[in-house]
Amino acid sequence: MHHKGSPADVIPLQYHAQMLLDERRMGAFQDAIMRVVGPGMRVLELGAGTGVLAHFAAVAGAASVTAVERELSVYEAASRALAAHGDDVRVVHGDARSFTPSGPVDVVICEMLHVGLLRERQVEVIRAFRSSYDGPPPLYLPCATIQAVQPVSQNFTFYGYTVAAPLFQEPSVTQSRTVELARPDVFQSFFYGDELPSSCAGNVVFVVQTGGTLNAVRMITKNLLTEDPEPVEWLMNYLVVPLPEPTEVAAGDTVRIRFAYRPGDEIPDLMASLHAEVLSPATSG
Ligand SMILES: C[S@@+](CC[C@H](N)C(=O)[O-])C[C@H]1O[C@@H](n2cnc3c(N)ncnc32)[C@H](O)[C@@H]1O
Known part of the structure; x- marks a missing residue:
């Protein structure tokens, strides 16, 4: 692009x-x-x-x-x-x-925001500003970015052709190609007025609520533009990222999802670090 x-x-x-x-x-x-x-x-x-x-x-x-x-x-x-x-x-x-x-x-x-804090330089730019600026602390707008992740089963078949490619989703639209296997979980928050983490890292354990083929994760990024006088939020488009190996999971299974990349990295950097493992299959019967 x-x-x-x-x-x-x-x-x-x-x-x-x-x-x-x-x-x-x-x-x-x-x-x-x-x-x-x-x-x-x-x-x-x-x-x-x-x-x-x-x-x-x-x-x-x-x-x-x-x-x-x-x-x-x-x-x-x-x-x-x-x-x-x-x-x-x-x-x-x-x-x-x-x-x-x-x-x-x-x-x-x-x-300078992108879902997942990928691609753009928000964190780097705010960090550089904070290290060179010596006045009284300003308000940052947005003041925070909150990141969540969710295991999903994504239909990657298009006109009979299957290809697991990352894709974006408008959150206000019903996504008929996505089955949410568990509820999203927040893995990290960045507060622009505080010390900023140097990596976007998640290590999240989910209990599967709806069984299916776990073949992707959905990255969810919400920006808190201001807290005061009342919160104004901006939920960004979701990013669905395929997993290297699809796995069948059943309701009650415990699944761990791990990844780590630097803010501003590209989507393939996230993909390369992404791992999912089933920790404990639900006992059948
Ligand atoms: C996502 S756009 C937002 C533009 C505008 N603030 C708006 O809300 O419509 C981010 C802008 O930051 C600029 N930008 C990216 N990195 C920059 C940098 N290091 N220094 C200055 N501008 C930069 C890009 O060229 C782009 O115009």
């Missing part, structure tokens, strides 16, 4: 329009920014994209908004759109990992 010679996490402008069309994402961010940002606040956005979240911050009455974007064509699109809106936003063309604001900021907005 990415251009030759570009980092894997480059998002071309046409995909930004898709992000702008994502109502659950946009609605949650607009709501959270309107609640958190108030008159007089200094806002920094890392990874501005088309500038829409910086625009929301300006509309919310921020005293200053600075927005950093690495991709030249995207930076140019953001600069033009923000200027056309008459927003007083300073748009900086650069890498957020090496950007340090000249003074204190009250709110840091960063949406």
Whole structure:
């Protein structure tokens, strides 16, 4: 999907329009920014994209908004759109990992998120910001990312052709190709205002509720955009990842699922680390 010679996490402008069309994402961010940002606040956005979240911050009455974007064509699109809106936003063309604001900021907005915290550099960017910034701690928006995993039986047959490939699912749609073998379990939470884990690692034991062919896991990522004055959440599209070996499981079986990768790694890195084992088959009879 990415251009030759570009980092894997480059998002071309046409995909930004898709992000702008994502109502659950946009609605949650607009709501959270309107609640958190108030008159007089200094806002920094890392990874501005088309500038829409910086625009929301300006509309919310921020005293200053600075927005950093690495991709030249995207930076140019953001600069033009923000200027056309008459927003007083300073748009900086650069890498957020090496950007340090000249003074204190009250709110840091960063949406470099992908389900599983894969592919994008959210954790790396926030960690770099925290190590170079020496003002009073800002609010982070989102403030946390909560990750869960679930064993599933996934139908990977398409037009009579079977291929176990990772796929995405819209959470609000009934997924008739997926049987949930057990309820999801949270394996990790990242709080952007605290020390951030250096790996996304799960080692979760499930008791199977519905028997079937365990052939995939579903990764579930929910971002808490703000907690205050009330929680605003953004549940991302699910990622279903095939397991190396399908296993038949029955209700009552105990299954362990393990994986470990670094935030920002690619989906194949997760797949390469993924193991499932049946610990105790349910006694039949
Ligand atoms: C998922 S998009 C979100 C864009 C925008 N904030 C929005 O919500 O529509 C993430 C953006 O971060 C930018 N980005 C990724 N890594 C970056 C980095 N190291 N420094 C600055 N921008 C970066 C990408 O080019 C992309 O525009």
